Amino acid sequence: MNRIHLHLLSDSTGETLEMIAKAALAQFENADVVRHFWPMVRSQQHLERIVPELANNPGLVLYTLVNVSTREALEDHCRKLSLPAVDALDEVTHALERQLGEEAHGRPGRQHRMDDAYFQRVEAIQYTIAQDDGVGAEHWEEADIILAGVSRSSKTPTSIYLANRGYKVANIPLVVESPPPAILFELKKPMVVGLTTAPERLVQIRRNRLLTLNEQSETSYVEKDRVTEEVKFARRMFADNNWPVIDVTRRSIEETAAAIIRLHNERHARIKPGEKPI
Template sequence: MSNRIHLHLLSDSTGETLEMLAKAALAQFEDADVVRHFWPMVRSRQHLERILPELKANPGLVLFTLVNPETRERLEQACTQSGLPAVPILDRVTEALEKALGQEAHGRPGRQHAMDQAYFNRVEAIQFTIAHDDGIGWEDWEEADIMLAGVSRSSKTPTSIYLANRGYKVANIPLVVESPPPSKLFELKHPMVVGLTTAPERLVQIRRNRLLTLNEERQTDYVDNERVKDEVKFARRMFADNGWAVIDVTRRSIEETAAAVIRLYNERKARGTRQGAKPI
């Protein structure tokens, strides 16, 4: 039996939510050969009519988030005629919220992407994070929500950017044995400092791959096994001495690491105290 399917994603907004949900669901299936067809900003009957022939030519599963009744009804009608399963993926959640809140949902396309204060806060967080990457701008670290520390190639920057997209102001600092970080790092009150660590063997592998992309094949301390072990020990000792939370990123994706950081941040915020050291 073939595992190949065509997956059509139709949204009246950017489709970000739709893509994220589809990706999460597909992660539960191994070896699935999925051909994705992405149709964002479908806000008129005319636009939909241009898409319908593509659905018929590539039959598969249709997932959609359309709030306009006319557009939605036409899509469902066309899918029924072509024998295509069509799933309005937010309906059950919306219905449950309507019941719980005792009010009807507003049928406005792209409502979740409105340029409200949360949007501007997220933009500000991204700008702050980019300006405070890799130890830059230490004078402003107190303004951060989260401070990530770790040796080179321990996922500090990508994790910072991911968290910034979630609205958190993040700064990060590389820990180098020969170059102590600014004393400001040990005096921070507002930001939650989190240490990122990883298995030395994995770190060596990542660094070797990094050097290969730079066409650098010389053997250096940067990828020396014993040297890297000393770096990791140095960082872990600093985490423990300062009571910082610690997350092992060895087998974690960026999303998983960020989720762990957010959980620690929310726990700390709920307690109103500084996060103590705790390996994750």
């Protein structure tokens, strides 16, 4: 197995850098990567404290540093240590400068500034947490997206991920013995999406959940025939209401969220100005 040290240096929270690294590393199944995360590097004094760690754990240095002097100092240290250093946003920024005909602002953390989009994300997160697991049906019409599915079909983590992208999301568990509130079938603004998964995989997830909680592992909750009926019940509801369905069996939360966002964007693209979603 190939093992490398990956140093991530950012003058902000490092969230963007981590996402870039994660996306790139997903292409290498056999790599053993030791990550060293260095956020909020905004001075050469801070950088000097990191350099010994670079020397003790040589590897690839990936960075997003907009301050010219700090960036040049890092690049100089990397040359002296014979370490490869890559500016994660450099090529994209230069391309945008050429297309837009203006110079980029060298402001650390600019993507995280407290603008309207920031407050929209905060509001979306607060809404989503308040409407988790079928709670707050009277507020569902305010949602952008409603996720429906049987227990342990990744509704809550997917909802939180989408909320961090600025979408107000409510989610509701589908239980055979307890039909969802009638309002679910009367919503106009939100897009309702059904999440489903293979019964075998669902049984495995539920068993692990029970073990984590130190609860009895042999109940109807994990009985295969029962779980299969639950999944069929949910699928019939999705089909009867013409809701889009996403099978999360082999999808990560990020992949599921990306598919939902695509559906949401396509839905709104079909709506003419002044019309309401249907």
